[in-house]
Amino acid sequence: xxxxxxxxxxxxxxxxxxxxxxxxxxETFKAAGVEPTMEETRTPMGMxxxxxxxxxxxxxxxxxEWTRIHGAAPTEDDVxxxxxxxxxxxxSILHDFAxxxxxxxxxxxxxxxxxxxxxxxxxxxxxxxxIVAPEAARRGYTPDxxxxxxxxxxxxxxxxYMMFANMxxxxxxxxxxxxxxxxxxxxxxxxxxxxxFTVAVVEGSxxxxxxxxxxxSLDTQAQDEACAxxxxxxxxxxxxxxxxxxxxxxxxxxxMA
Numbered sequence: 001x002x003x004x005x006x007x008x009x010x011x012x013x014x015x016x017x018x019x020x021x022x023x024x025x026x027e028t029f030k031a032a033g034v035e036p037t038m039e040e041t042r043t044p045m046g047m048x049x050x051x052x053x054x055x056x057x058x059x060x061x062x063x064x065e066w067t068r069i070h071g072a073a074p075t076e077d078d079v080x081x082x083x084x085x086x087x088x089x090x091x092s093i094l095h096d097f098a099x100x101x102x103x104x105x106x107x108x109x110x111x112x113x114x115x116x117x118x119x120x121x122x123x124x125x126x127x128x129x130x131i132v133a134p135e136a137a138r139r140g141y142t143p144d145x146x147x148x149x150x151x152x153x154x155x156x157x158x159x160x161y162m163m164f165a166n167m168x169x170x171x172x173x174x175x176x177x178x179x180x181x182x183x184x185x186x187x188x189x190x191x192x193x194x195x196x197f198t199v200a201v202v203e204g205s206x207x208x209x210x211x212x213x214x215x216x217s218l219d220t221q222a223q224d225e226a227c228a229x230x231x232x233x234x235x236x237x238x239x240x241x242x243x244x245x246x247x248x249x250x251x252x253x254x255x256m257a
Contacts, residue, residue: 002197002256005111005249006119006166007143008046008182009129010097011206013104013120014136017214018045018183018206020097021123024090025052028082033069034062038209045206046123046186048149048156053086054079087127094128098135101204102212103246105140110250118143119166121180121190123157126150145169158189163196179253183207188237197256199241199249200234202227207234 011018022041029036036056044055056062057074066074108118120143124132129148136142147165149156156162163180172178180191180198183205191198202208203215207230215223227244234242241252 002116002179002253003177004117004119004166004170004172005179005181005253006121006163006196008184008187009120009122009124009132009136011045011183011204012101012181012187012201013141014100014132015097016099016101016204016212017208017210018042019211020094021045021049021052021090022206022209023093024086025056027089028053028086029056029062031085032066032082034065036062042206042209044186046157046182046184046190048123048154049086049090049125049128050079050083051156052123053082057082090128091131094131095135098132098139100136100139100141101246107246107249108141111253114250114254116253117145117170119145119170120147121157121162121166122146122148123186124148157186158193160190160194163190163194167194179256181249185233185237188234188239192238197240198238199243199252200231200237200239201243201246201249202230202234203245205230 007013010020025041026036040056040059040062044052057079063074122129125148129146133146145166147162152161152165167178175195178196180196181201183201184207188198188200208226231242243249243252
């Protein structure tokens, strides 16, 4: 059985649908004259936020539109010029997006009862987590270890260094004792780069891109079709296992040798 389970934050353990960063990204680009689509905004999800902006800015359609509007191709200076207002927007709303997702508290309690330690990685930086972590704790969720890309020299996902920091802090004897759980392709890449068992969760994920009310308003067939689409994307990205909800995780971890 795995002894350490490392979770992502937004879209995995808190913030159903991962809407806090999406809202801030879309508003920031729109204010700069380029309105991104939801798909463009969510594609890099899970990366360090400045890397996310950099990736979006160099997407073919966004880069072309930026060049048309601003008269020059986007530069690294533009990345930083976008990041400052982005961070301000995100910090102003994060306290409203720290509610644990359905099933998370119970799954974590079961994992701890099985003897697992709970770690975490994130695309948020230290300043952002200074808001999210206390709010999540007030609602009942506190991992045993937390780290952001700030703690590994800014090398966030898909680099494996946050995972390695979790392994060191929580006493992993081998990567075989560790599982990574996330809700984006970036999470999967992080887990695979670290050489650990990598699990993707579908409902409430950034990839599903729905609020809980939006998802629950769908009929069963529409829910199943949406989940199948996301599950395929996760499987194609290399996830070792894909679960629909967090309720499935303890049994999965118990099965792992």
